[in-house]
Amino acid sequence: MRCPFCGELESQVKDSRPSEDGAAIRRRRHCPECGGRFTTFERVQLRELTILKRSGRRAPFDREKLVRSISIATRKRPVDPDRVDRMVNAIVRQLESMGETELASNVVGEMVMKALKALDDVAYVRYASVYRDFRQTEDFARFLSDEGLAEEGNSDDDELPAGPGA
16 A cells, blocks of 8 residues: 555554444555554445446446535534444445446435435535526525425514514
């Protein structure tokens, strides 16, 4: 494994153990050249997946891109990082077990939407705003209403206390 600090091609494994969910092997490594220490994760990959983009372009499936997009959606939310990692692992397992090597990007997007809805409403709406390409506030309002996330009948007037003589 190449050292991320100095680029040395060889590094030594100092410790290996399964990750918390058992879906990966965590390895602590040491670079004999610069003395740097770093961690790598080894995961089972059932098959090479290709994503067919909306533009028609094909790209290899990138687990880290999936993690980054979900991390952006869950940023500053009370979501346990381990739950996010388990969610990503579950999505990747579903994709790999579908039996297809080429998947439309909307398949991945819809899986993420479903998983985020169960995890955190705010993260779900954040992800949807990018995935569904919201352009105006009306797009948000329509989406929230369609999803049953908008508070209906709660105008500011409903919350004002009754004045004298009311």
